[in-house]
Amino acid sequence: MDKIDKKILSALLENARLPLKQIAKKANVSKEVASYRIKQLIKKRIIKEFITLINTEALGFSRYACFFQLNTTEEKEFLEYLKDHEFITYVGITVGKWNVVFDILAKSREHCNEIIKDILSFVEDNLESYIVIPAAYEQEVYPAKLIGLKKINTVRPKINKQCDDLDFKILSMLTQNARIEYATLAKKIHLSGNAIKQRIKALQGIIQGYTISINWRALNLEWYNVQIKIKKETALKEFLREHAKVLYFYHYLGHSWDMDIGVIAEDSLAFRSFLLELRKQSITIQDIYLIAEEIKGNYAPSGVFK
The missing domain is CATH 1.10.10.10 (Winged helix-like DNA-binding domain superfamily/Winged helix DNA-binding domain)
Structure with missing residues (x-):
């Protein structure tokens, strides 16, 4: 991947609906070259999806993060169930304490409980443990770091309509x-x-933007998630914003951990180096897991539009 590819990816991360002419201008190439490069990025699976960012809160939905540890012999059927579920968004398989993580979008706590009951009924005795927690009250995401660019998190307007x-x-x-x-x-x-x-x-406002999903594996990167307790918050967020390996952070209240941090690294040694830096930030590491594969992208599921 060269500088032209990075410029094209950067433009699409900012606005996936940007006309080809404007993408070409940002990359300093012709429309024909820009079109060919985009097709190649899709073919190589570097671009996985073109995503519309939907403000699901404005549509009356709340997000719940779910962490499940299952008997892996039944995992394949469970993943298909989650992938097809109309109120489940992101689904990932992981290595660590949890082996499946996913998010639920629900209209109320009662609605979320109904969905969880259905899930528990599906997995039956194959579930070892699980946690469901309400959405993070604060989050920042930096997808441009995947291609070596530093861009601050964009706060997008939210409206009710x-x-x-x-x-x-x-x-x-x-x-x-x-x-x-x-x-x-x-x-x-x-x-x-x-x-x-x-x-x-x-x-x-309901549409908060358009972006792309980049395949970290196609860039020879590994994706880790670190769950921490925060002792002193003062400098932590600035450290996370500035660090080239931090892809996102989700800040929670009232749980056994305060924050999820997404980290990209070339290998386990590079990740270990990041952890040594992180430990200097007045935090305690509660858990770590590796994202092995993304089964379903982080976009609004079909049930939101009914």
Whole structure:
């Protein structure tokens, strides 16, 4: 991957719906070269998905993080169940205390309890232990660090808006492919191109942006998650924001750990080096696990649009 690829990836991380002409301009290449490079990045699985960032809170949903330890003999069926579930978003298989982590989007605690009961019924006696915790009250994500760029977390506006059935259809299709063309949307939803553009414009705030999912494995990186207790918060966040290996942090309240930190590293020795730096930040490490594979991306599931 060269500088041109990085410029293209950077542009798509900022806005996956950016017109090809503007992507080419940012990368200082022709439209034809930009188009070819994007196709190659997809072919090499460096770009996994074009994602629309949906403010699910504004649609009445809350997020719950789930950590499960299962009997691995039944893991394959369980992963398929989670992947197809209409209220489950990100799903990852891990190495460590937990072997499956995933997020639930639910309309209420009662709704979340119903989903958990269904999940427990599915796994039956194959579950060894699990934890479900409400969403982080604070989070920052730095995907550009995957390609060696440092960019601060973008705080996106949140609004409350009533959506009708056509809005939900548009949101659902954008979630499946953030670069879908207006003409394709218009044809499938039976509206004019201008009507589609106006509706998408009116949905800004619920639509918080467009980005891409980058395959860390295709870049020969490993992805670790570190769960910590915080003794002194003062300098910690700045350390995480500035560190080239920190991909995100999620800050929780009232649990056995205060924060999840996502870390990318070339190998276990590079990760160990990061841990030595982290330990200087007045924290206690509670747990560590390796993300072995991402089964389902972190995008709004189908149940959100019903």
